[in-house]
Amino acid sequence: MADGVVERSRPRDRILETARxxxxxxxxxxxxxDAITEAAGTNKMTLYRHFESKDxxxxxCLRATASKAGAMWEAFEAEFPGDKLAQLHAxxxxxxEMLKADGRGCDMANAAVELTEPDHPARSVIKELKxxxxxxxxxxxxxxxxxxxxxLADTLSLLFEGARVSVQTVGTEGPSAQFVRMAEGLIVxxxxxxxx
Amino acid sequence: MADGVVERSRPRDRILETARxxxxxxxxxxxxxDAITEAAGTNKMTLYRHFESKDxxxxxCLRATASKAGAMWEAFEAEFPGDKLAQLHAxxxxxxEMLKADGRGCDMANAAVELTEPDHPARSVIKELKxxxxxxxxxxxxxxxxxxxxxLADTLSLLFEGARVSVQTVGTEGPSAQFVRMAEGLIVxxxxxxxx
DNA sequence: CTAGGGTGTTACCGGTCTGTAACGTCACGA
DNA sequence: TCGTGACGTTACAGACCGGTAACACCCTAG
Numbered sequence: 001m002a003d004g005v006v007e008r009s010r011p012r013d014r015i016l017e018t019a020r021x022x023x024x025x026x027x028x029x030x031x032x033x034d035a036i037t038e039a040a041g042t043n044k045m046t047l048y049r050h051f052e053s054k055d056x057x058x059x060x061c062l063r064a065t066a067s068k069a070g071a072m073w074e075a076f077e078a079e080f081p082g083d084k085l086a087q088l089h090a091x092x093x094x095x096x097e098m099l100k101a102d103g104r105g106c107d108m109a110n111a112a113v114e115l116t117e118p119d120h121p122a123r124s125v126i127k128e129l130k131x132x133x134x135x136x137x138x139x140x141x142x143x144x145x146x147x148x149x150x151x152l153a154d155t156l157s158l159l160f161e162g163a164r165v166s167v168q169t170v171g172t173e174g175p176s177a178q179f180v181r182m183a184e185g186l187i188v189x190x191x192x193x194x195x196x
Numbered sequence: 197m198a199d200g201v202v203e204r205s206r207p208r209d210r211i212l213e214t215a216r217x218x219x220x221x222x223x224x225x226x227x228x229x230d231a232i233t234e235a236a237g238t239n240k241m242t243l244y245r246h247f248e249s250k251d252x253x254x255x256x257c258l259r260a261t262a263s264k265a266g267a268m269w270e271a272f273e274a275e276f277p278g279d280k281l282a283q284l285h286a287x288x289x290x291x292x293e294m295l296k297a298d299g300r301g302c303d304m305a306n307a308a309v310e311l312t313e314p315d316h317p318a319r320s321v322i323k324e325l326k327x328x329x330x331x332x333x334x335x336x337x338x339x340x341x342x343x344x345x346x347x348l349a350d351t352l353s354l355l356f357e358g359a360r361v362s363v364q365t366v367g368t369e370g371p372s373a374q375f376v377r378m379a380e381g382l383i384v385x386x387x388x389x390x391x392x
Numbered sequence: 393c394t395a396g397g398g399t400g401t402t403a404c405c406g407g408t409c410t411g412t413a414a415c416g417t418c419a420c421g422a
Numbered sequence: 423t424c425g426t427g428a429c430g431t432t433a434c435a436g437a438c439c440g441g442t443a444a445c446a447c448c449c450t451a452g
Contacts, residue, residue: 027225027310029225043431044410113305158362160358161361162353166354171323239400241400402446410437
Protein backbone atom coordinates (compact mmCIF):
# COMPACT_ATOMS: atom_id res chain seq x y z
CA MET A 1 0.00 0.00 0.00
CA ALA A 2 2.40 2.67 1.16
CA ASP A 3 5.01 0.78 -0.81
CA GLY A 4 3.48 2.25 -3.90
CA VAL A 5 4.27 5.65 -2.51
CA VAL A 6 7.70 4.66 -1.31
CA GLU A 7 8.91 3.85 -4.80
CA ARG A 8 11.17 6.43 -6.30
CA SER A 9 9.72 9.89 -6.04
CA ARG A 10 10.98 12.88 -4.17
CA PRO A 11 11.03 12.53 -0.39
CA ARG A 12 8.74 15.50 0.11
CA ASP A 13 6.05 13.97 -2.07
CA ARG A 14 6.38 10.60 -0.38
CA ILE A 15 6.09 12.18 3.05
CA LEU A 16 3.03 14.16 2.02
CA GLU A 17 1.19 11.20 0.51
CA THR A 18 2.12 8.86 3.33
CA ALA A 19 1.08 11.38 5.94
CA ARG A 20 -2.24 11.93 4.19
CA UNK A 21 -2.90 8.21 4.17
CA UNK A 22 -1.89 7.67 7.78
CA UNK A 23 -3.68 10.73 9.14
CA UNK A 24 -6.78 9.57 7.33
CA UNK A 25 -6.64 6.04 8.69
CA UNK A 26 -5.37 6.58 12.21
CA UNK A 27 -6.14 10.20 12.98
CA UNK A 28 -3.76 13.09 13.36
CA UNK A 29 -2.92 12.61 17.01
CA UNK A 30 -2.72 8.88 16.46
CA UNK A 31 0.29 9.13 14.17
CA UNK A 32 3.76 10.38 15.04
CA UNK A 33 6.25 11.89 12.66
CA ASP A 34 8.59 8.95 13.18
CA ALA A 35 5.94 6.53 11.94
CA ILE A 36 5.24 8.72 8.93
CA THR A 37 8.84 9.02 7.86
CA GLU A 38 9.49 5.35 8.36
CA ALA A 39 6.47 4.41 6.24
CA ALA A 40 7.60 6.92 3.64
CA GLY A 41 11.02 5.33 3.51
CA THR A 42 12.87 8.34 4.83
CA ASN A 43 13.67 9.91 8.17
CA LYS A 44 12.66 12.63 10.55
CA MET A 45 15.35 15.13 9.59
CA THR A 46 14.23 15.12 5.99
CA LEU A 47 10.67 15.75 7.08
CA TYR A 48 11.71 18.78 9.10
CA ARG A 49 13.75 20.11 6.20
CA HIS A 50 10.60 20.23 4.07
CA PHE A 51 7.99 21.13 6.67
CA GLU A 52 8.33 23.65 9.46
CA SER A 53 6.48 21.48 11.94
CA LYS A 54 3.93 18.72 12.23
CA ASP A 55 1.21 21.37 12.16
CA UNK A 56 2.61 22.63 8.87
CA UNK A 57 2.56 19.10 7.49
CA UNK A 58 -1.04 18.71 8.62
CA UNK A 59 -2.03 21.88 6.77
CA UNK A 60 -0.28 20.79 3.59
CA CYS A 61 -2.07 17.44 3.79
CA LEU A 62 -5.42 19.17 4.10
CA ARG A 63 -4.66 21.37 1.10
CA ALA A 64 -3.68 18.31 -0.91
CA THR A 65 -6.92 16.60 0.05
CA ALA A 66 -8.92 19.63 -1.01
CA SER A 67 -7.02 19.75 -4.25
CA LYS A 68 -7.92 16.14 -5.01
CA ALA A 69 -11.55 16.92 -4.22
CA GLY A 70 -11.36 19.82 -6.66
CA ALA A 71 -10.18 17.45 -9.37
CA MET A 72 -13.31 15.41 -8.74
CA TRP A 73 -15.48 18.39 -9.66
CA GLU A 74 -13.58 18.87 -12.87
CA ALA A 75 -14.17 15.21 -13.68
CA PHE A 76 -17.90 15.79 -13.32
CA GLU A 77 -17.74 18.69 -15.76
CA ALA A 78 -15.69 16.61 -18.18
CA GLU A 79 -18.14 13.71 -18.01
CA PHE A 80 -21.31 15.80 -18.35
CA PRO A 81 -20.24 19.02 -20.05
CA GLY A 82 -22.75 21.76 -19.39
CA ASP A 83 -25.32 19.39 -17.89
CA LYS A 84 -25.33 20.69 -14.33
CA LEU A 85 -28.17 18.48 -13.18
CA ALA A 86 -26.32 15.39 -14.34
CA GLN A 87 -23.26 16.65 -12.50
CA LEU A 88 -25.31 17.00 -9.34
CA HIS A 89 -26.47 13.41 -9.63
CA ALA A 90 -22.90 12.38 -10.28
CA UNK A 91 -21.94 14.09 -7.04
CA UNK A 92 -24.56 12.06 -5.19
CA UNK A 93 -23.29 8.82 -6.70
CA UNK A 94 -19.70 9.71 -5.92
CA UNK A 95 -20.62 10.60 -2.35
CA UNK A 96 -22.39 7.29 -1.86
CA GLU A 97 -19.40 5.49 -3.31
CA MET A 98 -17.10 7.18 -0.81
CA LEU A 99 -19.40 6.18 2.02
CA LYS A 100 -19.16 2.52 1.15
CA ALA A 101 -15.53 2.45 0.14
CA ASP A 102 -14.00 3.85 3.28
CA GLY A 103 -15.03 3.70 6.88
CA ARG A 104 -13.35 6.93 7.81
CA GLY A 105 -14.89 10.33 7.28
CA CYS A 106 -13.82 13.62 5.80
CA ASP A 107 -10.22 14.48 6.61
CA MET A 108 -11.07 18.11 7.28
CA ALA A 109 -13.97 17.30 9.56
CA ASN A 110 -11.91 14.72 11.40
CA ALA A 111 -9.11 17.23 11.79
CA ALA A 112 -11.54 19.78 13.20
CA VAL A 113 -12.63 17.22 15.77
CA GLU A 114 -9.07 16.44 16.81
CA LEU A 115 -7.55 19.92 16.76
CA THR A 116 -9.62 21.62 19.40
CA GLU A 117 -7.46 24.65 20.18
CA PRO A 118 -9.45 27.59 18.78
CA ASP A 119 -6.36 29.25 17.33
CA HIS A 120 -4.75 26.17 15.87
CA PRO A 121 -3.26 27.16 12.49
CA ALA A 122 -5.13 24.37 10.73
CA ARG A 123 -8.55 25.59 11.82
CA SER A 124 -8.65 28.62 9.55
CA VAL A 125 -7.49 26.46 6.65
CA ILE A 126 -10.23 23.93 7.33
CA LYS A 127 -12.86 26.65 7.42
CA GLU A 128 -11.59 28.22 4.22
CA LEU A 129 -11.54 24.91 2.33
CA LYS A 130 -14.93 23.81 3.62
CA UNK A 131 -16.51 27.11 2.63
CA UNK A 132 -15.04 26.81 -0.85
CA UNK A 133 -16.55 23.33 -1.21
CA UNK A 134 -19.91 24.63 -0.04
CA UNK A 135 -19.77 27.48 -2.57
CA UNK A 136 -19.09 24.99 -5.29
CA UNK A 137 -22.11 22.88 -4.44
CA UNK A 138 -24.32 25.97 -4.17
CA UNK A 139 -23.19 27.15 -7.60
CA UNK A 140 -23.84 23.73 -9.07
CA UNK A 141 -27.37 23.65 -7.64
CA UNK A 142 -28.07 27.17 -8.85
CA UNK A 143 -26.73 26.46 -12.36
CA UNK A 144 -28.88 23.34 -12.41
CA UNK A 145 -31.88 25.64 -12.26
CA UNK A 146 -32.92 24.85 -8.72
CA UNK A 147 -34.82 27.56 -6.91
CA UNK A 148 -33.61 27.43 -3.35
CA UNK A 149 -30.11 26.44 -4.37
CA UNK A 150 -28.45 27.44 -1.10
CA UNK A 151 -30.92 25.46 0.97
CA LEU A 152 -30.59 22.35 -1.15
CA ALA A 153 -26.81 22.59 -1.21
CA ASP A 154 -26.65 23.05 2.55
CA THR A 155 -29.05 20.16 3.13
CA LEU A 156 -27.05 17.86 0.90
CA SER A 157 -23.85 19.00 2.60
CA LEU A 158 -25.16 18.20 6.04
CA LEU A 159 -26.57 14.88 4.90
CA PHE A 160 -23.26 13.82 3.43
CA GLU A 161 -21.28 15.11 6.37
CA GLY A 162 -23.59 13.29 8.73
CA ALA A 163 -23.35 10.11 6.72
CA ARG A 164 -19.56 10.22 6.82
CA VAL A 165 -19.72 10.48 10.59
CA SER A 166 -22.38 7.82 10.85
CA VAL A 167 -20.29 5.20 9.09
CA GLN A 168 -17.66 5.74 11.75
CA THR A 169 -20.06 5.09 14.61
CA VAL A 170 -22.52 2.45 13.38
CA GLY A 171 -21.02 1.36 10.09
CA THR A 172 -22.24 1.33 6.52
CA GLU A 173 -25.45 -0.56 7.34
CA GLY A 174 -26.78 2.29 9.47
CA PRO A 175 -28.65 5.43 8.42
CA SER A 176 -26.00 6.26 5.83
CA ALA A 177 -27.19 3.29 3.76
CA GLN A 178 -30.19 5.42 2.74
CA PHE A 179 -28.08 8.37 1.62
CA VAL A 180 -28.80 8.07 -2.10
CA ARG A 181 -32.52 7.75 -1.59
CA MET A 182 -32.52 10.79 0.71
CA ALA A 183 -30.44 12.92 -1.64
CA GLU A 184 -32.35 11.99 -4.77
CA GLY A 185 -35.63 12.62 -3.00
CA LEU A 186 -34.47 16.05 -1.95
CA ILE A 187 -33.36 16.96 -5.46
CA VAL A 188 -36.73 15.90 -6.87
CA UNK A 189 -38.52 17.82 -4.19
CA UNK A 190 -36.49 20.99 -4.76
CA UNK A 191 -36.90 20.75 -8.52
CA UNK A 192 -40.64 20.51 -8.01
CA UNK A 193 -40.76 23.79 -6.15
CA UNK A 194 -38.17 25.40 -8.39
CA UNK A 195 -38.57 28.91 -9.71
CA UNK A 196 -35.76 28.65 -12.25
CA MET B 197 -17.15 25.83 35.76
CA ALA B 198 -15.43 22.72 37.00
CA ASP B 199 -15.48 24.35 40.41
CA GLY B 200 -19.14 23.51 40.54
CA VAL B 201 -18.19 19.91 40.17
CA VAL B 202 -15.26 20.14 42.54
CA GLU B 203 -17.44 21.10 45.48
CA ARG B 204 -18.13 18.32 47.87
CA SER B 205 -19.26 15.22 46.12
CA ARG B 206 -17.62 11.86 45.91
CA PRO B 207 -14.32 11.77 44.03
CA ARG B 208 -15.59 9.25 41.52
CA ASP B 209 -18.46 11.50 40.51
CA ARG B 210 -16.21 14.53 40.29
CA ILE B 211 -13.74 12.66 38.09
CA LEU B 212 -16.50 11.41 35.82
CA GLU B 213 -18.12 14.81 35.35
CA THR B 214 -14.83 16.61 34.93
CA ALA B 215 -13.59 14.05 32.43
CA ARG B 216 -16.82 14.33 30.46
CA UNK B 217 -16.44 18.07 30.29
CA UNK B 218 -12.79 18.04 29.33
CA UNK B 219 -13.10 15.23 26.79
CA UNK B 220 -15.95 17.14 25.24
CA UNK B 221 -14.05 20.41 25.01
CA UNK B 222 -10.53 19.27 24.20
CA UNK B 223 -10.97 15.80 22.77
CA UNK B 224 -10.02 12.48 24.29
CA UNK B 225 -6.41 12.40 23.17
CA UNK B 226 -6.06 16.07 24.01
CA UNK B 227 -6.55 15.50 27.72
CA UNK B 228 -4.34 13.54 30.08
CA UNK B 229 -5.41 11.86 33.27
CA ASP B 230 -3.28 14.25 35.30
CA ALA B 231 -5.18 17.22 33.94
CA ILE B 232 -8.50 15.56 34.67
CA THR B 233 -7.71 14.70 38.27
CA GLU B 234 -6.25 18.12 38.95
CA ALA B 235 -9.37 19.84 37.57
CA ALA B 236 -11.50 17.46 39.61
CA GLY B 237 -9.63 18.39 42.76
CA THR B 238 -8.18 14.97 43.34
CA ASN B 239 -5.25 12.90 42.13
CA LYS B 240 -4.27 10.16 39.76
CA MET B 241 -4.23 7.34 42.28
CA THR B 242 -7.85 7.94 43.21
CA LEU B 243 -8.78 7.86 39.54
CA TYR B 244 -7.14 4.48 39.08
CA ARG B 245 -8.85 3.15 42.19
CA HIS B 246 -12.23 3.84 40.56
CA PHE B 247 -11.45 3.14 36.91
CA GLU B 248 -9.39 0.33 35.48
CA SER B 249 -7.76 2.50 32.84
CA LYS B 250 -8.24 5.65 30.83
CA ASP B 251 -10.14 3.60 28.28
CA UNK B 252 -12.49 2.46 31.02
CA UNK B 253 -13.01 6.07 32.07
CA UNK B 254 -13.77 7.01 28.46
CA UNK B 255 -16.43 4.31 28.25
CA UNK B 256 -18.04 5.39 31.50
CA CYS B 257 -18.11 8.97 30.23
CA LEU B 258 -19.86 7.89 27.04
CA ARG B 259 -22.43 5.93 29.02
CA ALA B 260 -23.05 8.94 31.23
CA THR B 261 -23.53 11.13 28.18
CA ALA B 262 -26.00 8.65 26.70
CA SER B 263 -27.82 8.53 29.99
CA LYS B 264 -28.22 12.31 30.01
CA ALA B 265 -29.51 12.15 26.47
CA GLY B 266 -32.01 9.55 27.58
CA ALA B 267 -33.26 11.92 30.26
CA MET B 268 -33.90 14.45 27.51
CA TRP B 269 -36.32 12.07 25.83
CA GLU B 270 -38.18 11.57 29.06
CA ALA B 271 -38.45 15.34 29.39
CA PHE B 272 -40.14 15.45 25.99
CA GLU B 273 -42.67 12.86 27.08
CA ALA B 274 -43.29 14.77 30.30
CA GLU B 275 -43.80 18.04 28.46
CA PHE B 276 -46.07 16.66 25.74
CA PRO B 277 -47.60 13.47 27.19
CA GLY B 278 -48.81 11.23 24.43
CA ASP B 279 -48.38 13.88 21.73
CA LYS B 280 -45.63 12.22 19.71
CA LEU B 281 -45.65 14.80 16.96
CA ALA B 282 -45.10 17.59 19.46
CA GLN B 283 -42.26 15.57 20.95
CA LEU B 284 -40.68 15.28 17.51
CA HIS B 285 -40.82 19.03 17.07
CA ALA B 286 -39.38 19.42 20.55
CA UNK B 287 -36.51 17.21 19.47
CA UNK B 288 -35.87 19.49 16.52
CA UNK B 289 -35.87 22.57 18.73
CA UNK B 290 -33.58 20.91 21.25
CA UNK B 291 -31.21 19.84 18.51
CA UNK B 292 -31.04 23.37 17.12
CA GLU B 293 -30.41 24.70 20.59
CA MET B 294 -27.49 22.33 21.05
CA LEU B 295 -26.05 23.43 17.74
CA LYS B 296 -25.96 27.06 18.80
CA ALA B 297 -24.99 26.53 22.40
CA ASP B 298 -21.83 24.56 21.89
CA GLY B 299 -19.29 24.49 19.13
CA ARG B 300 -18.31 20.91 19.74
CA GLY B 301 -20.17 17.96 18.32
CA CYS B 302 -21.51 14.70 19.64
CA ASP B 303 -19.21 13.08 22.19
CA MET B 304 -19.75 9.65 20.72
CA ALA B 305 -19.11 10.73 17.16
CA ASN B 306 -16.03 12.65 18.22
CA ALA B 307 -14.78 9.63 20.13
CA ALA B 308 -15.28 7.46 17.06
CA VAL B 309 -13.16 9.88 15.08
CA GLU B 310 -10.36 9.85 17.62
CA LEU B 311 -10.32 6.17 18.58
CA THR B 312 -9.42 4.62 15.27
CA GLU B 313 -8.30 1.16 16.36
CA PRO B 314 -11.03 -1.18 15.10
CA ASP B 315 -11.05 -3.23 18.30
CA HIS B 316 -10.89 -0.37 20.75
CA PRO B 317 -13.20 -1.23 23.65
CA ALA B 318 -15.09 2.04 23.27
CA ARG B 319 -16.10 1.39 19.69
CA SER B 320 -18.65 -1.31 20.46
CA VAL B 321 -20.11 0.88 23.19
CA ILE B 322 -20.42 3.80 20.78
CA LYS B 323 -22.17 1.64 18.23
CA GLU B 324 -24.53 0.22 20.80
CA LEU B 325 -25.49 3.62 22.18
CA LYS B 326 -25.88 5.21 18.76
CA UNK B 327 -28.13 2.40 17.59
CA UNK B 328 -30.28 2.80 20.69
CA UNK B 329 -30.67 6.51 19.97
CA UNK B 330 -31.62 5.77 16.39
CA UNK B 331 -34.23 3.25 17.51
CA UNK B 332 -35.72 5.83 19.78
CA UNK B 333 -36.08 8.38 17.01
CA UNK B 334 -37.55 5.76 14.67
CA UNK B 335 -40.10 4.77 17.29
CA UNK B 336 -41.01 8.40 17.89
CA UNK B 337 -41.56 8.99 14.18
CA UNK B 338 -43.62 5.84 13.83
CA UNK B 339 -45.77 6.65 16.87
CA UNK B 340 -46.29 10.11 15.43
CA UNK B 341 -48.08 8.42 12.57
CA UNK B 342 -45.49 9.01 9.91
CA UNK B 343 -45.43 6.53 7.08
CA UNK B 344 -41.78 6.06 6.24
CA UNK B 345 -40.70 6.44 9.84
CA UNK B 346 -37.31 4.81 9.40
CA UNK B 347 -36.40 6.97 6.46
CA LEU B 348 -37.43 10.19 8.19
CA ALA B 349 -35.63 9.22 11.38
CA ASP B 350 -32.47 8.33 9.49
CA THR B 351 -32.62 11.55 7.49
CA LEU B 352 -33.06 13.66 10.59
CA SER B 353 -30.26 11.74 12.28
CA LEU B 354 -27.84 12.38 9.45
CA LEU B 355 -28.86 16.04 9.22
CA PHE B 356 -28.25 16.58 12.91
CA GLU B 357 -25.02 14.61 12.90
CA GLY B 358 -23.82 16.58 9.90
CA ALA B 359 -24.80 19.86 11.52
CA ARG B 360 -22.84 19.01 14.64
CA VAL B 361 -19.80 18.38 12.51
CA SER B 362 -20.37 21.46 10.42
CA VAL B 363 -20.34 23.81 13.39
CA GLN B 364 -16.88 22.48 14.16
CA THR B 365 -15.53 23.27 10.71
CA VAL B 366 -17.29 26.45 9.56
CA GLY B 367 -19.11 27.57 12.68
CA THR B 368 -22.74 28.23 13.52
CA GLU B 369 -23.27 30.60 10.58
CA GLY B 370 -22.68 27.85 8.02
CA PRO B 371 -25.11 25.26 6.65
CA SER B 372 -26.14 24.22 10.16
CA ALA B 373 -27.92 27.57 10.56
CA GLN B 374 -30.68 26.19 8.34
CA PHE B 375 -31.14 23.02 10.38
CA VAL B 376 -34.58 23.86 11.76
CA ARG B 377 -35.93 24.83 8.37
CA MET B 378 -34.59 21.62 6.83
CA ALA B 379 -35.94 19.40 9.60
CA GLU B 380 -39.36 21.03 9.73
CA GLY B 381 -39.64 20.86 5.95
CA LEU B 382 -38.82 17.17 6.03
CA ILE B 383 -41.42 16.45 8.69
CA VAL B 384 -44.07 18.30 6.71
CA UNK B 385 -43.08 16.45 3.57
CA UNK B 386 -43.18 13.04 5.24
CA UNK B 387 -46.50 13.80 6.91
CA UNK B 388 -47.90 14.69 3.51
CA UNK B 389 -47.03 11.32 2.07
CA UNK B 390 -47.95 9.45 5.23
CA UNK B 391 -49.97 6.32 5.16
CA UNK B 392 -50.55 6.17 8.89
C1' DC C 393 -10.41 3.65 71.47
C1' DT C 394 -9.42 1.17 67.57
C1' DA C 395 -9.45 -0.82 63.11
C1' DG C 396 -10.06 -0.20 58.40
C1' DG C 397 -11.34 1.75 54.15
C1' DG C 398 -11.23 5.76 51.25
C1' DT C 399 -8.30 9.33 50.13
C1' DG C 400 -4.06 12.36 49.38
C1' DT C 401 1.02 12.75 48.41
C1' DT C 402 5.31 11.84 46.37
C1' DA C 403 8.17 9.55 43.59
C1' DC C 404 8.91 6.78 40.04
C1' DC C 405 8.80 3.51 35.59
C1' DG C 406 8.99 2.89 30.77
C1' DG C 407 7.41 4.62 26.78
C1' DT C 408 6.25 8.12 23.23
C1' DC C 409 6.08 12.60 21.48
C1' DT C 410 7.95 16.87 18.67
C1' DG C 411 11.95 18.93 17.40
C1' DT C 412 17.15 19.65 16.99
C1' DA C 413 22.38 19.01 16.61
C1' DA C 414 26.18 17.02 14.51
C1' DC C 415 28.07 14.37 11.30
C1' DG C 416 28.40 11.20 7.12
C1' DT C 417 27.24 10.08 2.47
C1' DC C 418 26.22 10.50 -2.24
C1' DA C 419 25.14 12.51 -6.75
C1' DC C 420 25.60 16.01 -9.84
C1' DG C 421 27.22 20.15 -12.08
C1' DA C 422 30.77 23.60 -12.93
C1' DT D 423 38.21 17.62 -9.38
C1' DC D 424 35.97 20.06 -6.31
C1' DG D 425 32.18 21.69 -3.88
C1' DT D 426 27.51 22.21 -3.07
C1' DG D 427 23.19 20.76 -1.71
C1' DA D 428 19.94 17.10 -0.73
C1' DC D 429 19.51 13.25 1.97
C1' DG D 430 20.52 9.63 5.66
C1' DT D 431 22.01 8.29 10.50
C1' DT D 432 22.58 8.61 15.24
C1' DA D 433 21.95 10.65 19.33
C1' DC D 434 19.74 13.54 22.19
C1' DA D 435 16.79 17.18 24.61
C1' DG D 436 12.70 18.21 27.06
C1' DA D 437 8.19 17.37 27.68
C1' DC D 438 4.25 14.53 28.31
C1' DC D 439 1.89 10.17 28.58
C1' DG D 440 -0.56 6.10 31.19
C1' DG D 441 0.04 3.55 35.11
C1' DT D 442 2.07 1.85 39.75
C1' DA D 443 4.36 1.53 44.51
C1' DA D 444 4.73 2.98 49.06
C1' DC D 445 3.30 5.52 52.64
C1' DA D 446 0.74 9.06 55.42
C1' DC D 447 -3.66 10.75 56.69
C1' DC D 448 -8.43 11.14 58.32
C1' DC D 449 -13.11 9.94 59.04
C1' DT D 450 -16.26 6.81 60.55
C1' DA D 451 -18.22 2.43 62.24
C1' DG D 452 -17.88 -0.85 65.59
